[in-house]
Amino acid sequence: MDLLSIKDPSFLKGMSNQELEVLSQEIRQFLIEKLSVTGGHIGPNLGVVELTIALHKCFDSPKDKFIWDVGHQSYVHKILTGRACEFDTLRKYKGLCGFPKRIESEHDVWETGHSSTSLSAAMGMVIARDLKKESSFVVPIIGDGALTGGMALEALNHIGHEKKNMIVILNDNEMSIAPNVGALHNILGQLRTAGKYQWVKDELELLLKKVPAVGGKLAATAERVKDSLKYLFVSGMFFEEMGFTYLGPVDGHDFEALFENFRYAKKTEGPVLLHVITKKGKGFHPAESDKKGTWHGTGPYKMDTGDFVKSDKSPPAWSSLVSETVRKLARDDERIVAITPAMPVGSKLEGFASEFPERMFDVGIAEQHAATVAAGLATQNMKPFLAIYSTFLQRAYDQVVHDICRQNLNVFIGIDRAGLVGADGETHQGVFDIAFLRHVPNIVLMMPKDENEGQHMVYTAMTYDDGPIAMRFPRGNGLGVPMDESYKTIPIGTWxxxxxxxxxxxxxxxxxxxxxxxxxxxxxxxxxxxxxxxxxxxxxxxxxxxxxxxxxxxxxxxxxxxxxxxxxxxxxxxxxxxxxxxxxxxxxxxxxxxxxxxxxxxxxxxxxxxxxxxxxxxxxxxxxxxxxxx
The missing domain is CATH 3.40.50.920 (Rossmann fold)
Structure with missing residues (x-):
């Protein structure tokens, strides 16, 4: 079909599963071709093609509201809502935004860029719906990586308590930007291998209905048996205990399985969590086989080989310059520890992790936690390096103020992507860090003119013992200046x-x-x-x-x-x-x-x-x- 002719998703209602399969392949090919020129978030979008089609077939957007958590995976949604003709301008100046954008379409009901906000936003919309006595479905789609964010867990707690009707789609591809980490990730891993939980639950309820109702004592005993059997058959009851009806795990590339579970979810009272298993990068081998997160978001690439289009003669990336300098210093100082909130690839910390695995900590999408972990390390005379993007440091503001600066702890914050970052736009421009840091007592804030001065600033920061110190540096590559062979300290506060x-x-x-x-x-x-x-x-x-x-x-x-x-x-x-x-x-x-x-x-x-x-x-x-x- 001609994707450029799509005006709205209503055409999906009359399509057969076989026709939807063909459409899925056409959308994948369209994305692979267009993003090879513009760059963009190829991996996440290839993974949600069938899921997005199924959502638009089974629900009625914009009356029913889809809330894409980070927004990295909204390209298919944009195609189905009439924006395929704008993909040549994707992420370009005055062009199509790479994230949901309310002014672009009535189908974009929530703007995202930072993770873990969808559940809270959905709860606000659900409350408004019920107060206004309206009838609609609110469907947040959140990834397994974003679910580790503290805000998402706060929202789960509230949603489970209020018991309002909401359908949460957990898009589980075992990746955020990099491979996911943490105990919650392990819980999801158990659920992935546990089989079809809802079948087990229904079978148990059918069995219990056959028990004659002869008194409260027997009924209570039956309920305890039911709970015990659930734990026996299913490895992990996390979401049920949080107050959700758990459905899944479901193959996110199987239309019939998705339709069946959407029908069940729409009839279920209270909050539902549908656990959908997808393959990030599906349909494009380089992205599908990616284990590091390289294909989460890319610049232009060659379709036939998957090679990225870039100059081999470029100076080193700023992220690499900073992380590799920290790595070199760590060889002589066992107190140096690196911390990242789910950005080991973007922050170029793979080398540090390989050489010092016991001193490298990826805490997942949890910026607040990362900042306070660094503070805790500093109280024990360690030298923590917190690698974090400027836009994500905003999420840890209170921890920087209260836990790091107030206690005057020796934490080195590497503020990556400081300044304008370009294609990712409003949510990612690193332009606020000076304003929200410079008024905080005790902190030192600096920025180098080139990579040679940058390595000396890193050395200055890692040898500084008078409190917190932060170095901001831009996205992209250095200037290609000659590098000094030995490090030197730059006197604090000198121009x-x-x-x-x-x-x-x-x-x-x-x-x-x-x-x-x-x-x-x-x-x-x-x-x-x-x-x-x-x-x-x-x-x-x-x-x-x-x-x-x-x-x-x-x-x-x-x-x-x-x-x-x-x-x-x-x-x-x-x-x-x-x-x-x-x-x-x-x-x-x-x-x-x-x-x-x-x-x-x-x-x-x-x-x-x-x-x-x-x-x-x-x-x-x-x-x-x-x-x-x-």
């Missing part, structure tokens, strides 16, 4: 002059330094001498250098690839006010007060006015103001 000048100064760090240098060179041709400062320590500020600039009445422009509100520029303004430099000319460039959508980073920066030409324009105005005052 570096990269280019001298007398008329004005740019204070910036990390990814925006090249733009500042280029602008300064342009201004030099116009007769304006600009000092460019690598303000590598965002907190604490280099007060000595700042005071010199203020005393000489040098106009200042701060630039940061982070939000302006509460950011580095705000810190410089606050310091000027605190020291009484009320007439000091200070301008700021950064991310405005809005969420930045998906697209290539260059286009996004252009849109918000973070360009070399804008720097030149602002610096010219600042320099003229100084000349006028002189």
């Amino acid at each position: 570096e002059i990269l280019r001298d000048g007398e008329d004005a100064a740019i204070l910036t760090f990390g990814t925006t330094i090249p733009m500042a240098i280029e602008a300064a060179e342009t201004l030099e041709k116009q007769g304006i001498s600009v000092k460019v400062v690598n303000a590598r320590f965002i907190k604490p500020l280099d007060e000595k250098m700042l005071n010199e600039l203020f005393l000489n009445n040098i106009p200042i422009l701060t630039i940061e690839e982070a939000v302006l509100q509460g950011g580095f520029g705000s810190y410089v303004l606050e310091y000027a006010h605190e020291k009484g430099y009320y007439q000091q000319a200070i301008d700021r460039m950064g991310i405005p007060d809005k969420f930045i959508e998906h697209g290539d980073v260059e286009s996004l920066l252009e849109e918000i006015g973070m360009t070399t030409s804008e720097v030149v324009k602002r610096m010219t105005i600042l320099a003229r103001k100084k000349q006028q005052r002189a």
